[in-house]
Amino acid sequence: MADRVVLAAGAWSANLARQLGDRIPLDTERGYHIEFDLEHSPLNRPTCPVESAFYMTPLHSDEGARLRVAGTVELSSLAGPANPARFDYLESRVRKVLGIDAPVARRWLGFRPTLPDCVPVIGPSPNEPRVIHAFGHQHIGVTLAGVTGRLVSECLAKGSPEWITPCSPARF
Structure with missing residues (x-):
């Protein structure tokens, strides 16, 4: 049995925190994604047609090429x-920009945890100090994973450093 828990469940974290009595105003940014399976990718690097506000990323594997389109x-x-x-927008725009006629192979939503102040929640639960929260990094959770891991380990080893107060779940 564990004596400490790290709650780092992304967009699902607020529902879990609520079970401890922590009311964190986490919301969800939903990003739309489509993929095309292609014989050869028309791109060799990620590209953004700025006027359309989405990204196209070529993905290569032994089976061929895929083109991932994400945005909105x-x-x-x-x-x-x-x-x-939103899916239709991505599909029509990428077809216009690249002239792709292949069918869309996959569509999905990506869920990103977002907070009203754009500051992640990192630190002990105000209602259960054995639980350390670590979520709400907007669109840069992977980028901040290393430093968040270091902060979580400090919280677990010696308690929450004072300078991390702006990230505290108690701020809500």
């Missing part, structure tokens, strides 16, 4: 249905 973030819930118009 919306604030919504984890449970809300996908907005088909």
Whole structure:
């Protein structure tokens, strides 16, 4: 049995924190993604047609090429249905920009945890100090993973450093 827990469940973290009595105003940014399976990618690097506000990323494997297209973030819930118009927008724009006629192979939503103050939650739960929260990094969770891991280890080893107070879950 564990005597400490790190809560780092991304967009699902607020629901878990609520079970401890922690009310954290985490919301969800939903990013729309489509992929095309292609014989050869028309791109050799990630590209953004700025006027359309989405990214196209070539992905290569032994089976061939894929093109991932992502963009059009919306604030919504984890449970809300996908907005088909956002998928359609990505598909029509990438077809216009690259002239792709292959069918869309996959569509999905990516969920990003977002907070009203844009500051992640890192530190002990105000209601259960054996639980360390570490979530809400907006779009840069992977980028901040290393430093967040260091901060979490400090919280677990010696308690939360004073300078991390702006990230405290108690700020809500």
